[in-house]
Amino acid sequence: MSISRRIDGYLTRLKQVDSDDVKREARISYEFARGVFDIVNSNRLARIGMVLLALFLIVGLFAPLLAPHGAYERQIADDGSWDRNAAPSLDNPLGTTASAYDVLSQVILGTRVALIAGILTAFFVGGIGTFAGIVAGYYGGNAGNAIMRLVDLAYGVPFLPFAIVLVIVLGASLWNIILAISLILWRETARVIRAEVISIRELAVIDAARASGASDARIIVHHIFPKVLPTAVLYSVFAIGWAILAEAGLAFLGFSDHEMISWGAMLQAAYNSQALDQRLWFWIFPPGIAISLLVLSVYLIAQGIEEVVNPQLREV
Incomplete structure (x- = not known):
């Protein structure tokens, strides 16, 4: 039996299960989760994305151990001066910046900031958007109506000016950047989830649950949430990519915590030091490539998850 048919079978059994049969419901839910993973894992591009993301997670988790130098540790030349704009060498595999910082160490340590921004934003966007949509x-x-008017208001607010104003008012920090991104990105998740819930609540299984005396909370948790979960995860994964790009963009503009090194801040420093005019590619390319690969890994994974949300995309 194909993965596509197995996952559809799990969904059908999950709809038919008796709401009081907790053990059977848990077992089928587990099988459903395994089926979802099988679908994602069957997508070759999604597998590549998972490998890339796993590498970034390992680097981010062990960044202080992997970085050969501190983010703001000056590199000293043989004559005792700061080793500015040094070409790649054994001590500094990606060279140094105009301030004599090791580029490789900054790229490694910046991974953690990008992952924190992406994962926390995805958590807030998925949580707020899913709750509001349900x-x-x-x-x-x-x-x-009140929630959808908030969604319309969020759509009418331009992201970049809003984020800049919020960061200026609350202070330049990673957490305020995450807050600014989350307050805007939840809108699309809420709108899509709401549309799905409107169709789900008309199903016969929902009417049967109401007739059996199930509370609204139980209906939402056991019958609605599992059905909208793949969509919520999909938009949360997309939010990771948007958050990484937004954090890098705001950091490039200077609206970030200067005590925390990030890829966007590295690009800002390179731009201010005219690294492009001096053709210091070893300084410019690494953070740019890191941003591109991390965002690419997320979107490749999202492509696999989209096959769960849209069965027509699955391979037979």
Whole structure:
């Protein structure tokens, strides 16, 4: 039996299971999760994305141990002066910056900042957007209208000016950048989840659950949330990529915590030091390539997850 048919079989059994049969529901949910992973893992590009992301996670987790030098540790030349704009060498495999910082160490340590920004933003975007979408879609009425007006308002707010103003007011820090990104990106997740919930609440299984006396909370947790979870995960993964790009962009503009090294801050330093005019490619390319590869890994994984959300994309 193909992976596609197995996953559809799990969904069908999950819809038919008795809401009081907790053990059977848990077992089928586990099988469903395994089926989702099988679908994602069957996508070759998604596998490449998972390998890339795993490498970045390892680097980010062990960054202080892998970095040969501190992010702001000056490199000293043989004559005792700062070793500025030095070409790649054994001591500094990617050379040094105009301030005599080791480029490789900054790239490695900047990985953690990018991952924190991406993962935390995905958590907040997925959580807020899914909660808002479920409430708006399931209950509707004044609550649903109020939430959708907030979504419309979020769509009307330009991201970059909003993020800059918020960071200026609250202070330049990674956490405020994450807050600014999350307050904007949750809108699309909420709108898509709401549309799915509106169609799900009309299913016969929902009517049967209500007739059996199930509370709204139980219906949402056991019947609605599992069905919208793949979509929530998909948009959360997309949010990781957007957050990484947004954090790098804001850092490049100077709206970041200067005590934390990030890839965007590295590019800003290279730009301010006219590294491009001096053709210091060993300084410019590494953070740019790191941003591109990390975002690419996320979007490759999202492509695999999209096959779960849209069965028509699956290979037979």
